[in-house]
Amino acid sequence: MNFSDLGLSEKVLEAVTASGYTQPTPIQAEAIPHALARRDVLGIAQTGTGKTAAFTLPMLTLLEQGRARARMPRTLILEPTRELAAQVEESFTKYGANQRLNVALLIGGVSFGDQDAKITRGVDVLIATPGRLLDHFERGKLLLTGIEILVIDEADRMLDMGFIPDIERICRMVPFTRQTLFFSATMPPEIQRLTETFLHNPAKVEVARQASTATTxxxxxxxxxxxxxxxxxxxxxxxxxxxxxxxxxxxxxxxxxxxxxxxxxxxxxxxxxxxxxxxxxxxxxxxxxxxxxxxxxxxxxxxxxxxxxxxxxxxxxxxxxxxxxxxxxxxxxxxxxxxxxxxxxxxxxxxxxxxxxxxxxxxxxxxxxxxxxxxxxxxxxxxxxxxxxxxxxxxxxxxxxSHDGQAETRRSETESPSPARAAGSRDRQQSHERRDRGPRPAAGEAPRPERQARAPQRRPEPExxxxxxxxxxxxxxxxxxxxxx
DNA sequence: AAAAAAC
Missing domain, CATH: 3.40.50.300 (P-loop containing nucleotide triphosphate hydrolases)
Structure with missing residues (x-):
């Protein structure tokens, strides 16, 4: 599978190539064709899976047609934190290098002035945290009736942070006919409900289970x-x-x-x-x-x-x-x-x-x-x-x-040995043995008996x-x- | 037990 097989535009492909990428990640390979076909997408994926490009690239392709009007952004991306929002902006700058698109970042902690000016000029991509977005909206400087694509990123985190009422409000302010790309690492009931309310026949794209920790x-x-x-x-x-x-x-x-x-x-x-x-x-x-x-x-x-x-x-x-x-x-x-x-x-x-x-x-x-x-x-x-x-x-x-023990293991590598520390040598060996045993069993494998077996030797002596x-x-x-x- | 996000 290659990026050129996904239906992305020439300009976007060139930018992707210039960044050194040739192969899409699983979420990109699955989500991009659906997004390009104007379908709603429900993506269950953590960050680090290439999620951002999975919505950035098709959006850039779709945005090539049409032009932004004053105060009416064409697309809206909601992020839970300012840093994430800024990161998404960078992604648009990078992959949108061959296009003339206006991108605006609406986050708290910085002045309204510049943000206002950009909105007034017209933006193709609006990236926002919910609070500042609603603030702009309530000041009447922002119209959400021109939104063609709505992206909700890290929905489960928005839930944790109490943003869901804001998200629901925003979802009701954008046109019913928009396309929605929705991403969450997990699917708790509240998020499930949200997707049922605001997504229309979404293509479900799922990569990597939530609770699994990388084997690396x-x-x-x-x-x-x-x-x-x-x-x-x-x-x-x-x-x-x-x-x-x-x-x-x-x-x-x-x-x-x-x-x-x-x-x-x-x-x-x-x-x-x-x-x-x-x-x-x-x-x-x-x-x-x-x-x-x-x-x-x-x-x-x-x-x-x-x-x-x-x-x-x-x-x-x-x-x-x-x-x-x-x-x-x-x-x-x-x-x-x-x-x-x-x-x-x-x-x-x-x-x-x-x-x-x-x-x-x-x-x-x-x-x-x-x-x-x-x-x-x-x-x-x-x-x-x-x-x-x-x-x-x-x-x-x-x-x-407790008494000194395995703690000696690595310290001895960084410091000169002292008589007091020699006592730790027995434990040090044990500690190394334990480490050499290799990785723990993955979820679903049988519990390993040696945990029980080795436990007693690590209990302190009675005295x-x-x-x-x-x-x-x-x-x-x-x-x-x-x-x- | 917290953090995050609007002024």
Whole structure:
């Protein structure tokens, strides 16, 4: 299958070729002919599957006929976040290079003036987040009665974000006769209802199941103390330990933690940027740009960055927090291991995260490899080392932390051996054995018995201090076989 | 337990 077999126009094909693409992805191969035939399309696909081009390319072809009129855009694309909207705009710029089309981006956080001016001149492609679109509409500067094609992207995310009433409103404002291209990674009942209401006999195009995580991603769990400073220190060690590190996105659950972790990494000399929704638009764009062009290696982000953002070549994803919703986990780790590349996703787990972790493992249909405890240690500045050494003899202020063990595994590669660490060698071997066992079973395969079998050897000896948290102790939920859906 | 999106 080649792009030239899909019925796209010469101009669009030339732009696609110029970008270096010859073969369409499955969603593109399936959706483009339907879209060109003016059919409604229901696309069930995640980002990273080539979804954006699946609607951009046929739209560009269809837009070659006709001309935009003042204040009456011809097509409308709705996106849940500003970054995604900007990304779609780039796609139109790239593939529409051989056409004279007016594209406008209507997102919040920037001034109305430029947006207004563009609308007034007439736009062929309007890309918008719902809030700003409705704002323009209510000011009476925008007419939606000329819309020929409506695209609703990431519908399930719009649902999560409470946009569905806005989407329904917008759907009722555009002409009944328009063509609708509708994309969602999942099909919860509410989305199902929406498609039944607003799509007419759609061609259903489905690629890759929602909950499946790419096999190119190596997933691991590491334990850490639940105290913020312990987690931050664990994170720093984790970053330093990675053998094939290129760059990483670090996900936090809360915006203020994004800020804290960002500042902390900065103080410790890391090249880092932050991305969350409370930053002004310029800062958001700057963070994303510097990460994309490689001038920044670390991006600390909230879930604003979890879905859809196209950042090629991310070698690592670190979950500083376990996400509360299992599907967020899937989206976060999906930022790495893209386009056939290898990726590593490591989640920092504390004693507070058992429930969320169990839900995640249930959703992905497998248990995630447990790498062991990652104690805060080894800043290389003596001060920390003393603290770490001092802790060895007793407990650290009574806070939970198991005996040293698998945590030694990789640290030993980055630091010179010390007598205190030699004790970890037994566990280190075990840890390597575990890793060498290969990938976990995919969903649908039988649960693997060795999980039960190897568990006892990782329990602490009875005379050791009681374990608080997720050190070498294996919580009971990890020993249960995983329920599959 | 949160984040996101309009001013």
């Amino acid at each position: 991603i190596t997933q691991r769990l590491v334990g850490a103390g639940a105290e913020p400073h312990e987690k931050r220190e664990a994170l720093r060690n984790l970053i330093r330990q990675q053998p094939e590190f290129k760059n990483a996105i670090i996900f936090c659950n809360r915006k203020r933690d994004v800020q804290t972790v960002y500042r902390s990494l900065q103080r410790h000399g890391f090249n880092v940027a932050a991305l969350h929704g409370d930053l002004d638009q310029r800062a958001r764009m700057a963070a994303l740009d510097s990460f994309r062009n490689g001038s920044t290696q670390l991006l600390v982000a909230s879930d604003v960055a979890a879905r859809g953002l196209d950042i090629p070549d991310v070698s690592h994803v670190f979950n500083y927090d376990v996400p509360h919703h299992a599907e967020d986990y899937v989206h976060r780790i999906g930022r790495t291991g893209r386009a056939g590349k290898k990726g590593v996703a490591i989640t920092v787990v504390t004693s507070d995260d058992k429930k969320s972790l169990a839900a995640i493992e249930q959703m992905i249909g497998a248990s995630i490899e447990w790498q062991g405890e990652l104690p805060p240690q080894g800043e290389g500045d003596g001060e920390r080392r003393r603290r770490a050494g001092g802790r060895r003899g007793g407990r650290d202020g009574g806070r939970g932390r 050791e201090p009681p374990v608080i948290g997720l050190g070498d102790h294996v919580p009971s939920f990890l020993l249960r076989s995983v329920k599959r859906t």
